[in-house]
Amino acid sequence: MPQVCPISECIDLHIHSTASDGSFSVSQIIEAAKNLGLRAISITDHDTLEGSLEALSHPQSPSLEILSGIELSADFPSGTMHILGYMLRVDDSAFLKMLERIQLARSERNLRIVKKLQALGIDVEYDEVIEASGGGQVGRPHFAQVLISRGVVQSAEEAFSKYLRKGRPGYANRYRLKPAEAIEAISQAGGVPVLAHPFTLEPASEGALEEIVVELKANGLKGIEVYCPDPNLERRARYEKLVRRYGLLMTGGTDFHGAAKPDVHLGVGKGDLRIPYSLVENLKACRS
Ligand code: AMP
Ligand code: FE
Ligand code: FE
Numbered sequence: 001m002p003q004v005c006p007i008s009e010c011i012d013l014h015i016h017s018t019a020s021d022g023s024f025s026v027s028q029i030i031e032a033a034k035n036l037g038l039r040a041i042s043i044t045d046h047d048t049l050e051g052s053l054e055a056l057s058h059p060q061s062p063s064l065e066i067l068s069g070i071e072l073s074a075d076f077p078s079g080t081m082h083i084l085g086y087m088l089r090v091d092d093s094a095f096l097k098m099l100e101r102i103q104l105a106r107s108e109r110n111l112r113i114v115k116k117l118q119a120l121g122i123d124v125e126y127d128e129v130i131e132a133s134g135g136g137q138v139g140r141p142h143f144a145q146v147l148i149s150r151g152v153v154q155s156a157e158e159a160f161s162k163y164l165r166k167g168r169p170g171y172a173n174r175y176r177l178k179p180a181e182a183i184e185a186i187s188q189a190g191g192v193p194v195l196a197h198p199f200t201l202e203p204a205s206e207g208a209l210e211e212i213v214v215e216l217k218a219n220g221l222k223g224i225e226v227y228c229p230d231p232n233l234e235r236r237a238r239y240e241k242l243v244r245r246y247g248l249l250m251t252g253g254t255d256f257h258g259a260a261k262p263d264v265h266l267g268v269g270k271g272d273l274r275i276p277y278s279l280v281e282n283l284k285a286c287r288s
């Protein structure tokens with residue numbers, strides 16, 4: 001693993017803005033990244049390119065490189081599978097059309113969540129949730145915000161564990177791309193597909209994760225997010241081993257969401273994360 005780098009040589013390739021469920025606007029993220037002295041960032045909002053589009057149209061700074069990015073949710077039986085896409089064309093019409101389909105499915109799912117919460121006797125209207133989203137895409141963290149402001153729960157964690165996560169009474173499923181479809185869509189749009197935070201797949205064993213990686217690679221996966229704000233360094237070393245064994249790329253990012261995940265900070269995660277710029281060079285080499 002590369003040595004600890006000075007922050008001016010560091011990057012953060014996993015950031016959420018108000019275009020999805022982050023609490024920082026794109027301008028605030030760019031300002032914060034500049035103040036911190038990061039060398040490269042990517043805004044990887046869930047199922048939307050709006051954040052990336054805005055970041056790329058922002059006046060560019062010579063000291064801060066911005067890569068286009070997105071995080072797609074994929075349909076997987078265990079845990080949560082997210083596929084990141086980097087350096088894709090933000091104006092690719094087939095990709096944008098696919099995102100529209102996903103966003104429609106999201107809106108329809110959100111209405112079902114409202115109904116479920118109402119059926120539980122919780123006084124919540126969809127308009128309030130839309131307001132909580134600040135005009136971006138509506139996601140479950142915005143439902144959590146409303147549940148907190150209504151005094152139903154004390155924290156987002158409690159909102160998810162009591163109501164919003166899979167298996168809880170306010171959960172509603174939604175259409176998701178198959179993993180191979182997410183990878184294919186990103187590749188077709190000229191991007192590099194990467195498996196995000198592998199631990200959220202909740203693999204039963206090291207071998208189970210390896211099997212998943214082998215299958216994803218056969219479908220065109222190019223990398224694994226090895227660096228994330230996970231204190232379990234042993235796990236990180238295992239991801240690194242998989243990357244080496246299967247000739248994949250390493251990427252890294254904090255999954256910064258601002259207020260929604262207050263213990264995770266831009267660029268540095270829980271404080272000690274340092275992700276070297278060399279990973280961006282590898283990404284670029286992979287695409288060219
Ligand atoms: P959605 O894409 O609308 O289904 O919402 C999923 C998002 O909810 C994830 O990307 C996280 O940002 C957030 N989330 C998921 N589980 C939790 C949790 N246990 N506590 C807080 N936020 C969560
Ligand atoms: Fe999120
Ligand atoms: Fe994710």
Ligand code: ZN
Nearest residue numbers: 014016071255
């Ligand atoms: Zn994320």
